[in-house]
Amino acid sequence: MIDPDPLPHLPGCYLFLDASGEVIYVGKALDLKKRVASYFQKRETDPKTAALVCAARGLDFIVTGTEVEALLLENSLIKKHWPKYNVRLKDSSRYASIHITDEEFPRIHLSRRRTAPGSYFGPFVSARERDLVFSVVRKTFGLRTCRRLAKRECLRHAMGACSAPCIGGISAAEYGRRVGRAEAVLKGRTNELISSLKEEMAHLAERREFEQAMELRDEIRALVSLQERQNVERNKRFDEDVLAYAVDGEEVYLMLFKVYKGTLEGKEEFVFPRTESFLEEFIVQHYSENEPPEELIVGEALDGPLVDFLSHVKGRRVRVTVPKQGEKRKLLDLADKNLLIRFFGGERKLAALAEALSLPEPPKVIEVFDVSTLAGSFTVGSMVTFRDGRPDKKRYRRFKIRTVEGVDDFASMGEIVRRRYARLKEEGEEMPDLIVIDGGKGQLFAATREIRNLGLSIPAISIAKREEEIYVPGRIRPLPLRKDDEATLFVREMRDEAHRFAVKYNRLLQKKAIPS
Structure with a gap:
């Protein structure tokens, strides 16, 4: 079974691979880890999904900035790989763009194809947002929508929604200026x-015309959304490679994003020994075997001879860009983000946790405990282990509660903690660097009391279910951490894994107890 543990809780696209490494399915998700894990947790699935899960032998993923970008990237990846288990989308299924034609009096309309001359803006994933933006721009600048210029005015002009170039209601020069302003808005x-x-909305509100004010509010939101230009599918005439790297000790970790005609289509990962001129050596070796792009986006300037080498291999000038802001900077930041998650995700989480808990160093081994009771019976305990920030499933343990009668979470937690560390102490095994308890102050007190009774000194914390607050021994109030803090999210991730493991064991015992 594919292990979803390396995936982050971030938006992006995931790719299932078969035994030969071929992409057989592309999907998008707001939370990559939860979405991929759901494939392997369902008891009953449709035949197509069951076949996909059975055929999948590998997994890859690309993190995006937003769920919208994930949607666009999914569309691009499907068209590139034509995966076996995806619905085969035709070109007509592309997301619609706003098209301003190339005519004396250009018209504005929606288009899913980009074959006619003119300017295209988009694509838009949300039809509602697209229609609002289209309506605002069309009405604000009075652009025509008719296919052919008529000889008489239409109802749209009578309603004040069109400047009526058909009857000479506006000069070609003034109409052109309006088109220019509309294009500026559509460019962000x-x-x-x-x-x-906003001024008009305020005036409407003062006149208590709230319905119209709310319509303007929606239009403003659509325009604000339009300003958030997409990193994934952009209107460019050339290809780009985006190169990000990190050095850790004697190793170099490098991520290469491939952007074709403005569309992010994939990534390549490299790990190689560090040398004094590793970046130059990589670029020379890689682009000796692969055609350079027309633009290379990197985080630092390259020497002139290296740029000349790229241009020589390409056969024409290659532009090397070190962006400080704008869309190219966002692409470089996205490559950096994927690099850190792919190669250093565990280290970052451990460092954040150590800082939040004031630990002298990041906890290499963490053991997490949970107690599960279903329907007032079958109380069980679970312990999961995280090593270097990732689950170490070989060290997972399950416990039947032996000494506690009835439902008593505190006593049950104390029992499983006592049994775990009494055995490790007796056998001289390695102790964890941190213990995490699923529960509030009561469960934490029960666990730490047993640890002290065994003569051990192991840092321990707990996370309460309802408010997701983290407690430490000797402190009445929880730690002042935000719920979206990286340390909090990591503790929740570990707690959820322990809970999942406990519930799975509980259901197994219940199933065995029911006579067939």
Whole structure:
């Protein structure tokens, strides 16, 4: 079975691979780890999903900035790989863009294809957002939507929604200026328009015309969303490679994003020994065997001879860009983010946890305990182990409660902690660097009392279920950590794994107790 543990709790796309490494399914998710894990936790699935799970032998993923970017990337990856288990989308299924035609009096309309001359803006994943943006731009600048210029005015002009170039209601020069302002808005320069709409919304609210004010509020939101230009599918005429790397000791970890015609289509990962000129050596070796892109986006400037080498191999000039801001900087940041998650995700989580708990060094081995009771019976305990920030499933343990009668979470927690560390102490085994207890102050007190009674000194914390607050011994109030803090999220991740393991064991015992 594929292990979803290396995946982060972030938006992005996941790719299932078969035994030969071929992509057989591409999916998108708001939470990569939860989505992929769900494939292997369902008892009953449809035949197609069951076949996919059976055929999958490998897994890859790409983190994106938002769920919208994941949707766009999914579309690109499907069209690139044509995976066996994805619905085969035709070109007509692309997300719609806003098209301003190349005519004397350009018209504005929605288009799923990019074959006609003119300017295209988008694509838009949300049809509601797209329609709102289209409506605002069309009405604000009075652009025509008719396929052919008529000889008389239409109802749209009578309603004040069109400048009526068909009857000479506006000169070609003035209409062109309006088109230019509309294109500026569609390119993301919407501050002026947003300010104007906010003023109008305020006036409507003062006149108690709340319904119209709410409509303007939705239009403002759509324009604000338009400003968040997508990193994944952009309108460019050339190809780009985005190169990010990190050095750890004597190893170099490198991530290469491949961007074709503005569409992020995949990534390549490399690990190699560090040398004095490792970046130059990588670029020369890689692009001697692979055609260089027209633009290489990197985090540091390259020497002139190296740029000349790329241009020589390409056969024309290769642009090397070190972005400080804008879309290219976002692409480089995204490559950096994928690099850190892929190679250093565990280290980052452990460092954040050590800082939050004021530990002298990151806890290499963490053991997490949970007690599960279903329907007032079958109380069981579980312990899961995380090593270097990742689950170590060979060291998972399950406990039947032996000495506690009835439902008593505190006593049950004390029993499983006592049994675990009494055995490790007796056998001279390695002790963990940190203990995590699923529960509040009561469960934590029961666990730490048993640890002290055994003459051990192991740091311990607990996480309460309801408020997701972290407690430490000797402190009445929880630690002042945000719920989205990286340390809190990591503790929750470990707690959820311990709970899952406990519930699975509990259900197994219940199933065995029911006569067939």
